[in-house]
Amino acid sequence: MSLLPELRYPTVTELTASARALAALRPGVCALRQVGVSRAGRPLLLLSVGRARRAVLVVAGAHSNEPTGGPTALAVAERVLFDRELRADISWHFLLCADPDGASLHVTPAPRSLFEYHLGFFRPAGEEQPEWAPSMLPPDRLPPETRALTGVIDDLRPYLQVTLHGTDLGGSWVQLTKEVPGLAEPFAKSAAELHIPVETGASDAAGWPASGPGVHVMPAPGAGAAYPSMPDDARRSTWYHAHRYGGLTAVVEVPMWASDLVSDPAPHPAPATAMRRLAGRLLREASQVDRVLRETLPRLEGPDGPLLRASRWGLELVPGLAADWIHTPPADDTMAYIGSVDAFSRRLPLRAAAMLLRVLQEAGDPLAPRLERLVRAWSNSFADRFRARWVPLEHQVEHQARTVVTTALHARERTG
Structure with a gap:
């Protein structure tokens, strides 16, 4: 059974309908509840699968122009629902879209080219992005989407938060706020099987140490920023909110269009x-x-x-x-x-x-x-x-879903 629309990225309305259908299949195992509202009054919905105390939180839609996360969240939820072992001692929770207002403004569900993708492009200013707002705004000015997300983290106290991101053109990589030993090998294997390049020198993780190709770990406190002018600070983002409960965050990136130019480890001549x-x-x-x-x-x-x-x-x-x-x-x-x-x-x-x-x-x-x-x-x-x-949508989703599950299992071993 698949609840994902074919050949295009689903809308938030379609994601919600699929999540309701999934919850209706096993009401004793699944639940869908509202955890907040957006600035425009749109509901923020959390799909939960399993009842174990140890929790994984999966966040989709933090950036409106990165639409793979929604179908990936549903794919993982479906996988967990039908694999009892995956939820034997872990409960899984899926924030279906962290920024539904932004998602309503990004309007390219099936882009055939980069030009078409950009004709419907939207990504909000930094202080309006749910995950990054805490690094740019004082606590009393945080948007409701950010407050809802941190409230879910406070409620669940997840040992792992996975936030699903993407890039328009490039490769796949992972950013970790704490190291997850053993993740690099299955991550690289999945990417290779699906013909997705691993972005080994991602500019988003410039200066971060790597535990393996494409798996970057946040540097120790006091390390200088690679781009000092940039206003965002990961340690003040919602990624680090899980740390107060002993957890960590993994950011899983997957491309819409792939390029091998971002996976060449050879030294640049100049x-x-x-x-x-x-x-x-x-x-x-x-x-x-x-x-x-x-x-x-x-x-x-x-x-x-x-x-x-x-x-x-x-x-x-x-x-x-x-x-x-x-x-x-x-x-x-x-x-x-x-x-x-x-x-x-x-x-x-x-x-x-x-x-x-x-x-x-x-x-x-x-x-x-x-x-x-x-x-x-x-x-x-x-x-x-x-x-x-172009990376087929099913490959984007499959690679991201595999990485979510693998990270959860390896992080579980790390945290005991």
Whole structure:
């Protein structure tokens, strides 16, 4: 039995309907309950399977543009329900979508290309993201989604929180807030079986030690940040909330489109030079978007909406990040790392342009066609440079689901 829609990413409404159907199959084992509401009043729902005291919390939908997590959560829930051994001494809990408001604004359920994906793109500004808000806002200003998530952690006290993320183009990797011995080998085996590259030098984990290819462990307190200008701090995110109960968090990333350029461990011949070149392109491309923004802002009426706030927020990150890349020694000297930074340098201005485009299209602004041509050109260039190949949705879900279960079993041994 499968409760997943075919060949496309399900909506939050479809995820909820599937979760209700799953709970109805075994009401003595499963339960679906509301644990909060979003800023717009949408329900935040938790699906629980099993009744054991030791708990695993799986969080989907923390980033609206990373849609694999929802179907993965359902796949793991279904697997656990029909495998008694997996829930013999563990209860499993699935936050179906941590940001349903964001999910309502990201509207590419079946993208056929990177360009089509970006036409419906949305990812909120950092302080509006449920997991990252605590690193940017004081406690009295946290959004309700964050308060709901931390409330679930306080209630369950999970020995493991797994948060399901993804990337548009690249490879798969895991970030851990504490080491989970033995995870790297089955993670790599799963990726290989499903033809998904392991991103061995992920820029998101720059400077983090690795316990194996693509499995990164948060560095010890006091370690310097690879990108000092970035406003987020993982130790103040919801990832670390589980630590107060002796738990840890695993962030499992899987790509929509794969590229082998992010898995090459060979040394780069001139990493510092490459970083400066990427910084220069980042500045140039961001300035193109900024010029359109400045020209159109006087014509846009009313307060900034979430798309415009997110676009502006992304552009504001660029000067500091480019300075980091120019003045800070590279955190890694491999081809994989430079490839990952190359992807990041393309991603940031492209996303800002894509969200601004949606604003201009809605307003009927005359610059919308010009910006659409830019989004198309950058999307196609990104895909061509990285020789992007689509990862079938069932492979995205299967690899992420395997990694969730494997991490839970290995972390159980770690925590006794």
